[in-house]
Amino acid sequence: MSAKSLFEKVWDRHIVVPETDETPAILYIDLHLVHEVTSPQAFSLLRDAGLKVRRPDLTLSTMDHSTPTIPVGSLQELKVVSEPAAFQQIQQMERNCEDFGLELRGMDSDERGIVHVIGPELGATQPGKTIVCGDSHTSTHGALGALAFGIGTTEVAHVLATQCLLQRKPRTFAVNLEGTLAAGVTAKDIILAIIGEIGVDGGTGHAIEYRGSAVASLSIEERMTICNMAIEGGARTGMFAPDDATYEYLAGRPLAPQGADWDAALSRWQTLPGDDDARFDKEVSINVSALRPMVTFGTNPGMVIPVDDVIPSPAGSDPGFAKALDYMALEPGRPLAGTPVDVVFIGSCTNSRMSDLRAAARVMAGRQVADGVRMLVVPGSARVKREAEAEGLPEVFEAAGAQWREPGCSMCLAMNGDFVPAGKLAVSTSNRNFEGRQGKGARTVLASPLTAAASAVNGKISDPRPLIG
Amino acid sequence: MEPITEIRSRTAVLPLDDVDTDQIIPARFLRTTVREGLGENLFADWRYNSDGEKVANFVLNQPEAQGAQILVAGRNFGCGSSREHAPWALLDYGFRAVVSTEIADIFRNNSLKNGFLPVVVDSGIHGWLLENPGVELTLDVESRSLSLPDGRVTEFPLESFSRYCLLNGVDQLGFLLNHAGDISRFESRAGI
Numbered sequence: 092m093s094a095k096s097l098f099e100k101v102w103d104r105h106i107v108v109p110e111t112d113e114t115p116a117i118l119y120i121d122l123h124l125v126h127e128v129t130s131p132q133a134f135s136l137l138r139d140a141g142l143k144v145r146r147p148d149l150t151l152s153t154m155d156h157s158t159p160t161i162p163v164g165s166l167q168e169l170k171v172v173s174e175p176a177a178f179q180q181i182q183q184m185e186r187n188c189e190d191f192g193l194e195l196r197g198m199d200s201d202e203r204g205i206v207h208v209i210g211p212e213l214g215a216t217q218p219g220k221t222i223v224c225g226d227s228h229t230s231t232h233g234a235l236g237a238l239a240f241g242i243g244t245t246e247v248a249h250v251l252a253t254q255c256l257l258q259r260k261p262r263t264f265a266v267n268l269e270g271t272l273a274a275g276v277t278a279k280d281i282i283l284a285i286i287g288e289i290g291v292d293g294g295t296g297h298a299i300e301y302r303g304s305a306v307a308s309l310s311i312e313e314r315m316t317i318c319n320m321a322i323e324g325g326a327r328t329g330m331f332a333p334d335d336a337t338y339e340y341l342a343g344r345p346l347a348p349q350g351a352d353w354d355a356a357l358s359r360w361q362t363l364p365g366d367d368d369a370r371f372d373k374e375v376s377i378n379v380s381a382l383r384p385m386v387t388f389g390t391n392p393g394m395v396i397p398v399d400d401v402i403p404s405p406a407g408s409d410p411g412f413a414k415a416l417d418y419m420a421l422e423p424g425r426p427l428a429g430t431p432v433d434v435v436f437i438g439s440c441t442n443s444r445m446s447d448l449r450a451a452a453r454v455m456a457g458r459q460v461a462d463g464v465r466m467l468v469v470p471g472s473a474r475v476k477r478e479a480e481a482e483g484l485p486e487v488f489e490a491a492g493a494q495w496r497e498p499g500c501s502m503c504l505a506m507n508g509d510f511v512p513a514g515k516l517a518v519s520t521s522n523r524n525f526e527g528r529q530g531k532g533a534r535t536v537l538a539s540p541l542t543a544a545a546s547a548v549n550g551k552i553s554d555p556r557p558l559i560g
Numbered sequence: 561m562e563p564i565t566e567i568r569s570r571t572a573v574l575p576l577d578d579v580d581t582d583q584i585i586p587a588r589f590l591r592t593t594v595r596e597g598l599g600e601n602l603f604a605d606w607r608y609n610s611d612g613e614k615v616a617n618f619v620l621n622q623p624e625a626q627g628a629q630i631l632v633a634g635r636n637f638g639c640g641s642s643r644e645h646a647p648w649a650l651l652d653y654g655f656r657a658v659v660s661t662e663i664a665d666i667f668r669n670n671s672l673k674n675g676f677l678p679v680v681v682d683s684g685i686h687g688w689l690l691e692n693p694g695v696e697l698t699l700d701v702e703s704r705s706l707s708l709p710d711g712r713v714t715e716f717p718l719e720s721f722s723r724y725c726l727l728n729g730v731d732q733l734g735f736l737l738n739h740a741g742d743i744s745r746f747e748s749r750a751g752i
Binding site: 180244391505 | 575576577578580582583586587588590591592593594595605610634635636639640641642643644662664665666669670673674719720721724732733735736737739740742743746747750752
């Protein structure tokens with residue numbers, strides 16, 4: 092039998108009907124994550140066709156994109172703080188879950204949050220599972236050895252109705268991470284450096300598997316940050332083989348297997364790591380020891396440099412490059428560090444977990460957000476919020492002058508009323524610096540929680556390393 | 561879905577690489593529960609200024625681009641978010657196909673499920689199309705081919721099942737539902 096990668100093992104175990112020249116494979120989906128923005132039209136399709144949800148027990152529903160991050164105690168308050176369309180979308184989600192018999196982690200649930208934060212923290216995300224969601228950052232769940240990818244709304248309907256998808260097998264891409272991170276350099280810097288290396292389309296048509304000597308030292312939350320942005324390199328998914336850190340992370344979580352089921356699951360999971368001689372269609376190696384904190388300067392995540400470098404000049408005449416710098420109001424050949432900052436956002440499915448909040452708090456402790464800077468800290472889930480409160484993190488942020496909010500996607504994509512005003516520059520721990528992503532005319536610089544917090548304190552884009560001595 | 565055999569139209573040219581789905585339809589327009597009506601806000605932040613007036617030099621606002629059903633765009637079109645609102649907005653506006661040298665994976669999947677044709681050509685043909693906006697093209701689904709007005713014909717990749725579904729107006733959900741027996745057998749074998 093030929094050697095297989097992690098991806099190939101998970102793929103092969105989920106084939107209901109194999110692919111042929113004429114038809115794609117029918118792939119079984121173990122976990123379907125559903126949120127309010129990309130599902131309404133899928134539920135309508137089921138309703139029109141008189142179909143039911145095939146496996147409500149394999150469907151995990153929550154609301155995160157359109158939900159306000161200021162506290163709301165009642166439906167009336169929600170209606171007051173939300174735009175009418177957002178309020179209607181939230182109400183529609185509640186109705187859809189009720190009509191189709193789905194348990195909803197809704198506004199009043201202590202398990203609600205960003206869909207890619209709650210899946211792992213509830214233990215629903217497990218090694219070897221196939222996981223999909225109408226959201227491109229579904230790749231996050233690959234951190235635990237799941238094959239997880241984003242789908243469109245028509246496919247959301249396919250999974251709701253059949254628990255399956257029609258899929259052609261992607262090619263495989265090994266990203267080898269070697270070495271050890273230096274102080275002040277984080278998982279976010281690794282993934283930004285990878286995207287800078289391969290480009291925003293380097294992974295198109297491929298499933299990434301992160302391997303190499305650096306992996307063992309990365310926590311599960313760090314792996315989530317790295318998998319989260321696989322899509323920003325064009326790949327449908329990114330995954331890490333499960334190891335002891337994975338099993339330790341999962342043990343005891345509410346939806347993780349218990350007792351004898353745990354033992355059985357564990358022996359299954361231990362067969363998942365790729366064979367040593369597995370082959371990949373594409374391969375790249377990154378020496379993480381040499382990395383510095385990374386920041387974006389343009390309007391896609393591939394336009395990225397170390398924080399202490401100057402903004403590069405375009406190679407030849409590239410209208411896109413010029414348009415991006417014009418939008419960002421930045422000039423080639425000048426340092427990016429030192430650029431004045433208006434807004435700092437700590438949050439999103441990339442960086443809103445406990446380790447991210449702790450990193451930001453470490454920089455903020457005993458310091459103040461610079462005059463004129465607005466800083467928003469948005470925990471990824473209700474559980475993260477409770478844990479942070481138990482550790483006293485909100486007090487650190489609030490004493491520094493930052494705002495501590497309710498969980499959700501918030502300012503990452505500015506659907507819920509949290510946005511960056513036109514022309515203002517935001518340093519964000521989120522995943523996309525596209526034009527207008529954080530609000531029409533908003534200028535976004537992507538960075539790690541350490542770099543974002545250091546930039547808040549200094550009021551300008553800053554290297555965090557001097558502040559964490 | 562209506563069957564699609566051929567698309568014949570003039571082109572509109574958007575000569576930028578990495579056009580992401582946040583540009584195609586900004587997130588604030590995703591607060592909808594239906595598919596219709598998104599065309600009005602297709603490329604909203606490039607089409608309209610902050611006062612809501614049309615930006616004169618943006619391609620969709622130019623007289624010669626009116627009525628074009630084929631969009632020619634730069635490399636890596638449709639990157640970013642998985643929002644199916646992107647092809648819905650393009651279709652609702654009146655586009656039926658995009659031609660590029662590379663199209664992002666999720667956008668491509670979403671497009672094919674809505675009868676919006678993603679066409680990848682080599683950089684030679686693409687360069688010519690960028691330099692000659694407004695030419696009339698014929699996209700033939702049956703033969704997977706793009707015909708230029710000067711008689712040149714080039715093939716484009718189109719996975720056979722998607723081609724079959726486009727040509728016959730087949731709903732892929734129906735195909736999956738027909739395999740309900742296989743799905744049940746898989747579930748019992750896997751103990752799910």
